[in-house]
Amino acid sequence: MDILLIAVVLIGLTAVGLAFIVLLPTVGQTLAAVFTAIVAEKGLAHIRGVPSDSDQRSPAEVLAEPAPVEEEHDDHDHHITPIGLYVGIYLVLIVLTGVTVAVSKIGLHPQDAVIAAVVVATIKATLVVAYFMHLKDGPGMPKLALATGIFFILVFFTLTMADVSTRAWGLEEADFNEYIDAEVDAGRTPAGWTRRTSKD
Amino acid sequence: MSERAERPEWVEHWFESAEQQLSAASLGMWLFLVQEILFFSGLFMAYICYRWMYPRTWLEAAEQLDWVLGTVNTAVLLTSSLTMALAVRSVRMNELKRAQAELWATISLGAVFLVIKAFEYAHKFHEGMLPGPAYAFDGVEGMGKVFFGIYFAATGLHALHVIIGLGLLAWVSHRIRKKLLTSERYVLIENIGLYWHLVDLVWIFLFPMLYLVK
Numbered sequence: 001m002d003i004l005l006i007a008v009v010l011i012g013l014t015a016v017g018l019a020f021i022v023l024l025p026t027v028g029q030t031l032a033a034v035f036t037a038i039v040a041e042k043g044l045a046h047i048r049g050v051p052s053d054s055d056q057r058s059p060a061e062v063l064a065e066p067a068p069v070e071e072e073h074d075d076h077d078h079h080i081t082p083i084g085l086y087v088g089i090y091l092v093l094i095v096l097t098g099v100t101v102a103v104s105k106i107g108l109h110p111q112d113a114v115i116a117a118v119v120v121a122t123i124k125a126t127l128v129v130a131y132f133m134h135l136k137d138g139p140g141m142p143k144l145a146l147a148t149g150i151f152f153i154l155v156f157f158t159l160t161m162a163d164v165s166t167r168a169w170g171l172e173e174a175d176f177n178e179y180i181d182a183e184v185d186a187g188r189t190p191a192g193w194t195r196r197t198s199k200d
Numbered sequence: 201m202s203e204r205a206e207r208p209e210w211v212e213h214w215f216e217s218a219e220q221q222l223s224a225a226s227l228g229m230w231l232f233l234v235q236e237i238l239f240f241s242g243l244f245m246a247y248i249c250y251r252w253m254y255p256r257t258w259l260e261a262a263e264q265l266d267w268v269l270g271t272v273n274t275a276v277l278l279t280s281s282l283t284m285a286l287a288v289r290s291v292r293m294n295e296l297k298r299a300q301a302e303l304w305a306t307i308s309l310g311a312v313f314l315v316i317k318a319f320e321y322a323h324k325f326h327e328g329m330l331p332g333p334a335y336a337f338d339g340v341e342g343m344g345k346v347f348f349g350i351y352f353a354a355t356g357l358h359a360l361h362v363i364i365g366l367g368l369l370a371w372v373s374h375r376i377r378k379k380l381l382t383s384e385r386y387v388l389i390e391n392i393g394l395y396w397h398l399v400d401l402v403w404i405f406l407f408p409m410l411y412l413v414k
Contacts, residue, residue, distance in 0.1 A: 043223070047216060047217055047219050080292050080293060081289065083286065083289070086282060086285050086286060087282070090278060090279070090281075090282040093278050094278060097274050097275060097278065097407075100408050100412060101267065101271050101412060104408070104412035104413075110259060110413065113412075113413070114409075117408035117409065117412055118405075118409075120408070121404050121405045121407075124404045125401050125404050125405065128397055128400060128401055129397075132282075132284075132285045132397045132400075133393075133394055133398075138226075139223055139227075141227050141230070142226065142227055145227070145230045145231055145234050146230065146234055146237075148234070149234035149237050149238055150237075152238065153237070153238065153241045160245055160248075161248065161249075164249050164252055164253070165252060
């Protein structure tokens with residue numbers, strides 16, 4: 001049974017590892033290249049003030065359109081967020097802070113409390129990134145950079161926890177507790193305290 | 201469109217236009233911020249691993265942190281993020297005087313955050329909850345020193361970011377005074393603003409994970 005478990009874990013980890021090694025460079029690079037091409041093309045076209053090729057409009061359509069009016073140079077004015085929105089987001093952030101504190105005091109089970117805390121923190125972080133850091137209405141490349149960063153953090157967390165959370169697999173509970181107690185009594189840090197034996 | 205004529209003298213010659221230079225600077229800042237997020241994710245990973253390994257110790261040790269001070273500090277940092285966003289806005293609206301006031305409000309709030317943090321640290325040092333081998337607190341069963349090691353590493357690096365941020369904000373204020381930062385040439389304050397919001401972001405996650413783990 002233990003050998004079976006170990007085999008499953010090994011095969012699973014190998015599969016995940018291979019998937020990352022093989023798929024990431026190809027899929028990731030292709031996606032990044034496509035994204036970059038589209039974003040750069042659109043962005044440059046926007047800066048130059050000409051319609052981008054990827055808009056794919058027929059010449060007749062273009063001709064039918066009235067000649068473009070010289071754009072007023074106030075286009076940086078309408079990117080400015082009104083004060084009310086900033087203050088509103090700030091108030092929501094403060095309320096959410098209150099919510100996290102309140103949730104931590106109602107005596108949820110620690111595991112549920114952590115999930116609640118992380119969910120609220122993620123909502124807060126999203127608000128800060130979208131509105132205070134102007135990512136929502138900003139250009140595409142920073143979004144791509146942030147998404148890539150978050151993706152690799154998830155890879156990092158997943159692979160690390162796949163190791164840490166399975167280290168005690170195969171140890172019987174009694175043996176496990178005995179092993180932990182012996183290590184602690186000897187003043188050492190036991191390698192791999194991984195089985196959550198108590199829910200308290 | 202007479203782009204040539206409108207080209208300000210601070211636009212480097214390898215950029216097509218001011219907009220292109222500004223968006224390049226913004227993208228560069230974002231790449232740096234993503235690197236910072238990855239850097240802090242290492243600390244969060246350590247937190248998750250060790251919490252998984254020592255769940256009971258974690259709950260006990262977190263009791264030692266003062267959640268009231270933590271909550272106050274969260275509010276302080278969120279408010280400083282608001283004043284920072286308003287300062288960036290004021291610069292873009294060409295209200296430089298107001299921007300200066302908002303910048304200095306941000307700096308003051310950052311300083312308040314550090315002062316509160318210093319009181320927390322002083323209290324912990326006094327109780328013997330020191331980082332690493334100096335740990336001499338016996339109020340927590342088990343691996344309390346692991347928790348406090350991560351606590352000091354995470355909040356210490358975060359505080360270092362706050363200190364650097366304060367210096368950068370003072371520099372921005374100086375540039376505005378010297379008229380090197382204007383409503384047209386606003387990318388510096390915008391980028392420093394992004395950095396300041398990142399410091400806030402990190403704290404948004406650190407606060408519940410360290411102070412409110414019950």
